[in-house]
Amino acid sequence: MSSIPIEYYLILSAFMFIVGVIGVLIRRNAIVVFMCIELMLNSANLALVTFSSYLGNPVGQVFVFFVMTVAAAEAAVGLAIIIAIFRNKMTVNIDEINIFKW
């Protein structure tokens, strides 16, 4: 850790976040879009842990713990919603799920 500049970790985190955003925009499978959101949460976690470690302050890692809690809750509820939609429309393609569109 002592020999690696902090910028490398931050650039890796930014790259993963951008890949997650592009995935949300170009993928059409609702479950994969969900996984891209998890990827973005993880890149934010990486930045938090990096700063926590370089500053010697545990608050960043405590927040990563809370982010993981929220991600677990979000995955459970989101996948339940996807299953409910699949039961009604027999598809998880987000181009075909547009009942709220006008």
Added chain:
Amino acid sequence: MNLQILLFVILSLIAAVSSVMMITRRNAVMSALFLILNFFALAGLYLLLNAQFIAVVQIIVYAGAIMVLFLFVIMLLRTDNEPSILNNNKSLKYFAIALGAFVFIQVAYLISYGRPSRKLTPNEELSVKVGTIQNIGKELYTNYFIPFEVAGFLLLAATIGAIILAKKKFE
């Protein structure tokens, strides 16, 4: 070239490549497997940053629990492969990729050449002390006790919500 730099290069390459592979695979199961690989590489990076507790929780909660849930749902639902990632809405998707690349270049430029208000000097002994379970647990049960309880309540609400949503009929 010392071991830390070598490990960092290997782990960050795995993380970057697996994230790109994840959004380009047409099969959802392959995407999920590459995301799990990405989580393992991130856990290695957390160990490199001396965050032991977070590294273990990353493997247990993310790679273990959350991704098993995802794989279970993918295999439960009949999802056919997407025809091709850049097939329909082609211009919109190229626009999304170009916009993402532009934003990434801006952010990377700012991180590399910006003028930080203070220079962070890494402190190896301090960061080893910070990442231990004792230290994180002490922080969680003293300064962050109420958020910790709220997180437990959130998990309870999410469990009940998932059961209600996945039930056959609303009655």
